[in-house]
Amino acid sequence: MLSVCLLFLFSLEAFAQNLTVKHKLKIISAGLCLLPFFWACDGAKESASPVEAQVENLLKRMTLREKIGQMNQVSLGNVDELAVAVENGEIGSMLNVTDPELVNRLQRIAVEKSRLGIPVLMSRDVIHGYRTIFPIPLGQAATFNPQLVEDGARVAAIEASSDGIRWTFAPMIDVSRDARWGRMAESCGEDPYLNAVMGVAMVKGFQGNSLDNATSIAACAKHFVGYGASEAGKDYNSTFIPERTLRNVYLPPFEAVAKAGCATFMTSFNDNDGVPSTGNTFILKDVLRNEWNYDGMVVTDWASATEMIPHGFCKDRKEVAEKAVNAGVDMEMVSGAFLENLEKLVKEGKVSEKSIDNAVCNILRLKYRLGLFDAPYVTTGQSVNYAPEHLAKAKEAVEQSVxxxxxxxxxxxxxxxxxxxxxxxxxxxxxxxxxxxxxxxxxxxxxxxxxxxxxxxxxxxxxxxxxxxxxxxxxxxxxxxxxxxxxxxxxxxxxxxxxxxxxxxxxxxxxxxxxxxxxxxxxxxxxxxxxxxxxxxxxxxxxxxxxxxxxxxxxxxxxxxxxxxxxxxxxxxxFGKVVPSGKTPVTFPKMVGQLPIYYAHNHTGRAPSGKETLIDDIPQEAGQTSLGCTSFYMDAGFGPLFPFGYGLSYTTFNYDKMALSAGKLKKDGTLTVTVDLTNTGKYAGTEIVQLYVRDKVGTVTRPVKELKGFQRITLQPGEVKSVRFDLPVSDLSFWNIDMKKVVEPGEFTVWIGTNSDEGLSADFEVVD
The missing domain is CATH 3.40.50.1700 (Glycoside hydrolase family 3 C-terminal domain)
Structure with a gap:
């Protein structure tokens, strides 16, 4: 955007070279006067695009009160009161209106009776299906089949949009490593890569080929960020995630869906290192906007804005509005502090109207992209719920998730x-x-x-x-x-x-x-x-x-x-009509005391290397160091009940002849890994072949293994297939000791196998 503005000014200056100084100043001044037009919406990618032009034109006609109204999301309540607020331009989005007749009634008031005719964005939690319910997201992750996950989200979008819902609060891509946390059910498990792949698939399914299609609904990446690391697995609890861990583990799924065009993001309930996400400038501006160049819309979670008061981060509702908007929040879900306080905060100079404009641009841009201005109403009397093809797809999802x-x-x-x-x-x-x-x-x-x-x-x-x-x-x-x-x-x-x-x-x-x-x-x-x-x-x-x-x-x-x-x-x-192929998307603990437990942990300096001596095998009066002084539980040992990526079949598979394309690679290279997979059993079956990597030595300690790829391979009894993975060396990058994302030269190990604990391995080296 800045480059466009500067180019415009340079062009004016060049044109003015043969004019008098007085005329030059007038022309340059005229150009400067146009800069607010270019800069009104910081999130805009191209001010000259039709959507951006529409957003800018509408924004210029809005009063401050109407702008703040767009930043206000409410849940279904007294319909008559809501109708008045809609007509007054005080509601930008509504939750939980699922009756298409009521959707049209409220939308008609917004479009035909409010001063500017801005449609309301209707939203709902459509998490793993609308009427046709698919497996919970954790179950969908167990399929290791992103296409099937995308198909499930598409079914949900078709059904939900038929009732006028155009925005859902999914996917939830919180990396989740503690099974005590109830919201693990809503996640795609413990692994950043799997969460990223499945999150992108859900975004594609919900949003379809184009947001302005009547069957598309805007996706919402949640919860930004770190919510899955709640202390003790207790919901809404605090987290303490250092920046390096945040960037290496918890942010990658969100970056992936941002690049995939996810329409909205949602702030999380938790505070991390003392800063609630809804007031966290670092994640909302520094990372999301400035590093990732995200131009979508950011909404709070349900009342997470005003919950910054019990957090002890804000003293009252007025400070809530100030800190949330200045941090980069665009829309407030249900708690009403924005509508109540932002006008006063602007007058006092504590919140700039430019910040309001940026937020409203992001909201209006979404509504234009959804086509709501051209087609605000839903066709009633549709019957798409529980369509035979929807039920068939839901059944297939279960078959692959078990x-x-x-x-x-x-x-x-x-x-x-x-x-x-x-x-x-x-x-x-x-x-x-x-x-x-x-x-x-x-x-x-x-x-x-x-x-x-x-x-x-x-x-x-x-x-x-x-x-x-x-x-x-x-x-x-x-x-x-x-x-x-x-x-x-x-x-x-x-x-x-x-x-x-x-x-x-x-x-x-x-x-x-x-x-x-x-x-x-x-x-x-x-x-x-x-x-x-x-x-x-x-x-x-x-x-x-x-x-x-x-x-x-x-x-x-x-x-x-x-x-x-x-x-x-x-x-x-x-009965064997379907052969199971699901794999564990999370590590199964033996005991709750092992939590949090996950495969991609770092090694300690005292990692177990031999047999563990468990509590019932310890002789009486054993010496203090007789157990070897390694890192394990005396009553549970070191390992889990079932590792990440584990799952059996009615048939059996054999891995053989693993080969690497090279022993040494440069940082711009790609490693090709192949293995022969054979179905050695009596049934046709599908194996999920998994690729893991370890960076042996880094400027900071690295996980013992990291998932970098997977494929679903279906084989007949006796059939052999060569399975190939192409691993760009750039995928080995991480945030190093200097907080820079780099690939460090050195030695690596790569595994191909049936789960995170078993497989064939080979070493390779990355050189400068």
């Missing part, structure tokens, strides 16, 4: 020798709870549960007997367990569906204990003692500490809350 954690003696898939199946457990027929958290508009009447699906799809082939055992996941009454065991004794195989109700995960639903709740452990104990094959299917919003249950089960399937089509997908997996 993780096979154990399968002793190939109990699964269920074969022809199975005549009677006992279905037990509180999650076998829980249509509300299998939808998971953040499914505001999902309808349990459309949910297809495992029990219903097994009966409908396979009831003509096997006898299915059902005894719930426990009424719900927290049920502590054990009288029903006897009935479940009695039914199980008469069956050839037992399917136990356990886990978490939807209410046990999500926002404000943190847990200090992540074991199975209620009497579910007693149920699994009782079923494991009757001598029948026990298949445990767990539906939950987070990884649970299920070591005992895994040990007592013959097979274990893990399904992060699967949504509307969970039942049919699980039924087909159980």
């Amino acid at each position: 993780i096979l954690l154990k399968n002793d003696k190939n109990v699964l898939p269920l074969g022809g020798n199975v005549r009677t199946i006992a279905v037990v457990g509180p999650m076998a027929d829980a249509p509300h709870d299998q939808l998971g958290t953040w499914a505001f508009d999902g309808e349990k009447s459309h949910t297809q549960t495992p029990l219903a699906a097994l009966r409908e799809m396979y009831g003509d082939k096997v006898q299915i007997v059902y005894e719930q055992g426990l009424a719900y996941s927290r049920d502590k009454r054990t009288d029903g367990i006897y009935k479940a065991v009695s039914v199980a004794r008469k069956a050839d195989v037992v399917l136990a569906f356990v886990g978490e109700e939807a209410i046990l995960s999500g926002e404000a639903h943190s847990l200090a204990d992540i074991n199975l709740r209620g009497a579910q452990k007693q149920l699994i104990d009782a079923l494991s003692n009757i001598g029948k094959p026990l298949v445990t299917v767990i539906m939950a919003g987070r990884p649970l500490t299920i070591g005992d249950e895994v040990e007592k089960s013959d097979a274990v399937l893990y399904s992060f809350h699967p949504g509307t089509m969970g039942g049919p997908a699980l039924a087909d997996i159980l």
